[in-house]
Amino acid sequence: MNFQITVLKILASYPDGFASMADLKRDMAILATCGPEWAERTKRLGACVPELNVFSQQLVQRIEGGWRITTKGRAILDFIEARSVAAESTARPTQSLAPSRRVAPRVRRSEED
Incomplete structure (x- = not known):
């Protein structure tokens, strides 16, 4: 877990950005024990x-x-998260924008229809 990001x-x-x-300590303990996702994200x-x-x-x-996040701290956090989202979106495989070429099955009509 990255302490600075956490x-x-x-x-x-x-x-108000202030925590005792x-x-x-309580919030860090919760995040540290919530599974590997938080550690990987940070x-x-x-x-x-x-x-x-x-x-x-x-x-x-x-x-x-306690501690309080500054305006600069919020700006850096926003920057980090935006950069991470951009990196994740470029790492994902792109989906084709072309329409699906699936053909619907033909329905046979009886002569009575």
């Missing part, structure tokens, strides 16, 4: 910005009792 995602999920340390998101550091880049503020 912190940003948790803080962004709170309406108890809330952060790893993919973190790969978009390998030099990410939420404190030195001022993406998160330490405030008495």
Whole structure:
């Protein structure tokens, strides 16, 4: 699990962007135990910005009792998610836009119809 991404995602999920340390620890524990999907997702998101550091880049503020995501932190998170979505969409196989060539089976009509 990518700690930096997880912190940003948790803080962004709170309406005012602030979470107490108890809330952060609880939410991290939940995400860490929810299965491999979260770890894989945060790893993919973190790969978009390998030099990410939420404190030195001022993406998160330490405030008495907890942490708050900054405007810059929200912008970086939006950028990371948009970049990840773009990367995922180009990695998916494209579907043909041509109409299907399936032919409907012929229905035999009896002479009585």
